[in-house]
Amino acid sequence: MALKKSDLYSSLWAGADELRGGMDASQYKDYVLTLLFVKYVSDKAKADPYADVEVPEGGSFNDLVALKGKPDLGEQVNVAIRKLADANDLQGVINNADFDDPDKLGKGKELVDRLTKLIGIFQDLDFTGSRAEGDDLLGDAYEYLMRHFASESGKSKGQFYTPAEVSRVMAALIGIKPDTPKSATVYDPTCGSGSLLLKVADAAPNGLTIYGQERDNATRALAVMNMHLHGSGTAEIRQGDTITSPQFLRGSVLQTFDYLVANPPFSVKSWNNGLENEYGRFDGYGRPPEKNGDYAFLLHMLKSLKSTGKGAVILPHGVLFRGNSEATIRKELIGRGYIKGIIGLPANLFYGTGIPACIIVLDKENAQARTGIFMIDASKGFAKDGNKNRLRPRDMHQIIDAFANQKEIERYSRMVPLAEIADLRNDYNLNIPRYIDGSEPEDIQDLHAHLNGGIPNRDLDALQAYWDAFPSLRSTLFRPLRDGYSELAIDKSHIQRTITGSAEYQTFKTSSNGIVKHWWNIHEALLQGITRTTRPADLIAELGDALLDAFRLRPLIDEYGVYEQLMSYWNDVMHDDVALIMGEGWDGAAKPRAARILGYDRNKKPKYETAHITFGTGVKAQRWVMDLVSPELIVARYFAKEQAELDALEAGVETAGQAIEEYVEEHAVEEGLLFDATDDDGKVTNKAVADRLKAARAEGADGDEIKALVHVVGLFKRETAAKKAAKEVRLKLDQLTLKRYAQLTTADIQRLVIDDKWGARVVAGVQAERAALIQKLVQRLNVLGARYEQTVGDLDAEVEALSVKVTAHLAAMGVEAR
Incomplete structure (x- = not known):
């Protein structure tokens, strides 16, 4: 296996x-x-x-x-x-x-x-x-x-690892080209366990020549092992403090590299302890502050880049706005055009610290011609993962797409002119919120609407993406009330039904389903061609990029939301499936196998992995596991009639059980007809009822009690018969299903996996995205409808009516209202 x-x-x-x-x-x-x-x-x-x-x-x-x-x-x-x-x-x-x-x-x-x-x-x-x-x-x-x-x-020991998601983003930001030769060099002066270096090398189709330095010798050992495990055993990983003892030199000057990535320790206070040779790193910029090493690392990295070199560095946000000597260095860097971009990341991504960080993208090529810095505020795109945050595939792809295409997105990204950064108001401060307002628009309460009724048109205009997707929906849901205001044309409770029942929504639904199905169908041959030599990373990249392109120009549906649906399924299920097919072929991967023994309990009885189909009990039971094609897929395609019969029988079992439960609940109460028909635990069971019926007849008990006991015995018999019938059909269906596995052709297996398993799940994911979008619209319209449903005048009238009622009640009690 x-x-x-x-x-x-x-x-x-x-x-x-x-x-x-x-x-x-x-x-x-x-x-x-x-x-x-x-x-x-x-x-x-x-x-x-x-x-x-x-x-x-x-x-x-x-x-x-x-x-x-x-x-x-x-x-x-x-x-x-x-x-x-x-x-x-x-x-x-x-x-x-x-x-x-x-x-x-x-x-x-x-x-x-x-x-x-x-x-x-x-x-x-x-x-x-x-x-x-x-x-x-x-x-x-x-x-x-x-x-x-x-x-x-913990924080003090977490600096040896950069999250893989951040590493992949950095690898994409430095602009490695498809034809970059393996002789091109990449350097990480604070390489930790080496994962960041390896992600960059992996982004180059031909690979790269790897260099790294790490101060801690034990962590350097991890990096060397990591290189061997990734097939990069020729990488040069050296030990030493990068600032005081750089290991990559050409004579007395720093060696330079084509690419650079780094996640240095943040704000090191003792960075210059033992520093004897500055290697020209601070020339023309000024010396970094004595108690903060962020710019010492950044300037080392800049000095280590060739004249056309490119790099990406993770640093705390403080480097973007702190004053004094750091402001002087920052002004010089901006003036020389070395900073190509800045990406603000979510807080709590890194294991060494919980503070938010940013990626600074360096590019020496044509630096003097650079007229702006591309900024991205990606701080809100993440998922919770235990006690840390994590970039999702959609967040990663959106950062990379926006940066690669220099795409300006409201409240997310923009090209900031150097003139704007240098003006008196900003004075070379690079703090991202100065240039990108990432805050959500305020939900403003409209006093005129509260006074006079109606929903402000500006609130409806904010939903323009929906009206673009469904052009006649707005006029169906709302009618003009007065200048600048509208009112619901339907009852608030009918909003969702009106939207999902509209012809435009049905067209939208059919269209989005058609897009994903067309995308899947045109990649069917690619999926059928999975073999031992398949590159899974390339496979999912092609599928994901094509899915993004398919939805990129479609109205309303967020292409990154659809992409996330695919990538989540890939990470959870599909990647393992592809690995099975690569290792064993389609036919071998689909064969049922005996369940493995996972261990033994204290009585030395084996503990088995969960089986999909089991015949018998105990150690002699036959336990079958289906890794690639589940029995549910076989049944749905080949034995739908038998499954429907089983479903009906199991529904009968449930009905029989409910009949017992309802009758017992009514009559097993104190002094009830079944009060004496319980076991030692106070439960009404088949045996307890039978025993009581025998005793009741022997002692000439009340006729109503005997009649109730006879009725319950009959209910238990019906339940037993229903369970037996369902069990027999379940056994027969399991036998048919197991037998069917042996009859499957390669084409059958591919249909079951590609269409029924993978394809159906991806289609369902797109449907979930669509449903979430519509639910968001429904919720917003309900909020607006409820917010302005009653005017202040209506509320005053209601208060007045209630006041009259109170006065009348007080008068009836002989109390004079004052």
């Missing part, structure tokens, strides 16, 4: 769980990632004799497996990993974790048991075919662990 990303992730995190207690996440990541590396390179070496990493005798993962349970397990694991490190010049990279450390792993048997379980978790994984070109399953799993380790390590 092909290794699914979701299964791999859960297995790796289970490995981390084995280490909890003795150390925190910043420490146990070293153990898990080291074993991940050893397992991966060992499997690749078995499959490819020319693999990049040599696996010596005694240094493979199989050698670790052979050590399981031995009393000197920890010591021997250290020896094996050292052999692998020595054979590949990876000393200090993969052998940093001490697998014989009693303080972290326990003593004696505790250490042996813990390591044995940990090795066993990795033993069950098979990375032999995990890397298909363009889709690095193992590398993604590494990043999955890094993300979780960063999240659990």
Whole structure:
């Protein structure tokens, strides 16, 4: 069975769980990632004799497996990993974790048991075919662990990882071209675990030559492992402080690069401790403030770019507006035209800090001719993900599209002229809200409408996108009341029915369904052609870009909302499906398989993964799992008649159960006819009723009680018969379904997956977007209708009428109102 990303992730995190207690996440990541590396390179070496990493005798993962349970397990694991490190010049990279450390792993048997379980978790994984070109399953799993380790390590330990979503955006912003040669260089002076560098290299069709520097040696080791796991073992990753001891020099000057990306530590106070050589980084700009290193890193990066170099840097918003020496540096950077763009990001994206940050895009090419800076306020586009925020696929694509096309979008993006930035009012302050008002328009209460009634036309004009999509809808819903105001032409409760029942909405609905179905149909051949050499990243990029283009010029529906529907499904389900098909082919991926044993309970009984179809019970039961084609898909296409029969029988079971429940609820009360027909728990059961009926007859009980008991016995019999009939039909349907799998052709499987599974879900996603849009309109119109439904005069009249009633009631009670 092909290794699914979701299964791999859960297995790796289970490995981390084995280490909890003795150390925190910043420490146990070293153990898990080291074993991940050893397992991966060992499997690749078995499959490819020319693999990049040599696996010596005694240094493979199989050698670790052979050590399981031995009393000197920890010591021997250290020896094996050292052999692998020595054979590949990876000393200090993969052998940093001490697998014989009693303080972290326990003593004696505790250490042996813990390591044995940990090795066993990795033993069950098979990375032999995990890397298909363009889709690095193992590398993604590494990043999955890094993300979780960063999240659990807290602020002080989270600086070694840049979220993959932000990395992908930065890779797209620096303008790598399709024909960029592999000899082109990319540099990250604060590279952490290297994920940002790898995302940039992955954005280049031919790859790039990678350089990175990291101050912390343990984090540098992570980066080196990461490079090997991603097939970039030739990358140069050096250790040292970038500001005080830059490692990439050409003689006495800084080496320069074609591209640069970085996520340096924010606002470092001790950046110049030990600084002896400035390497000309501050010449012409001035020295950054002694207690804040943000501009020290930025100027280092600028100096490290070639004359046509391009870069993207993550920095706190303070660099955009702080004064004194930083204002002087900022003015000089703007004057030289080196800043091409600024993107404001949401708060709480990064593991090292919760403050909002921005991406500054640098571009030295034709800098003197630059007349403006393109700004994007992307601070509101995110999803909550646990205790952090995360860029969604739609947010990423919208940033990239707007920047690449220099597209000005109200309250989101604009090209800001340098003259506007330099004028006296702004004085080279780059704070984004000065230039882009990202706030939502205020929902203004109209006093004239409250006094005289009617809905202000300006509120209806704000919904123009809907009126453009449905040209006659506004006149159907509203009629003129007086100049500048309208009133509902229908009852407020009929708004939704009027909208969805209109011919224009039906045309809109048919059109949007047709667009997505046409888009899907023209990509059917692409999907049918999924093979072992497919590049999943390219596959979903083509599908996603085509879907965006299909909806880009359509009225009302947000193309990025539709895109998000596709990408969410891709990440949740479709990517794993594609990986299965790549690994096993269409036919192999669709075959039912026996459920796997996940472990054993305290009584040594096996615990199985959830099965789709089960015949029998206990250990002898046949449990079948269908990874690609669920039984529901088979039934819907081939056994709709049988499913309808089963549905009717199960509805009969529910009806029979409800009849029992209703009768019992009425008569099992105190002194009721069924009060004595309960078991020890006070429940009316079939056995309790039968026992009571037998006793009641023997003791000559009241006839009404016996009659009620006989009736309930009959109800239980009907329920039992209904359950038996439904169970028999369910068994028959399961047997037919399982048999059908063996009869499926490749074409059948492709129809089931491409049309019935994937296609139906994407169409449903577009329908959900459309429904949400209409619901938003309905809610807004209801708010406006209710807001101005009663005028102040109406309210005064109502108060007066109520006052008269109160006075009358008081008079009737002999009280004089004052």
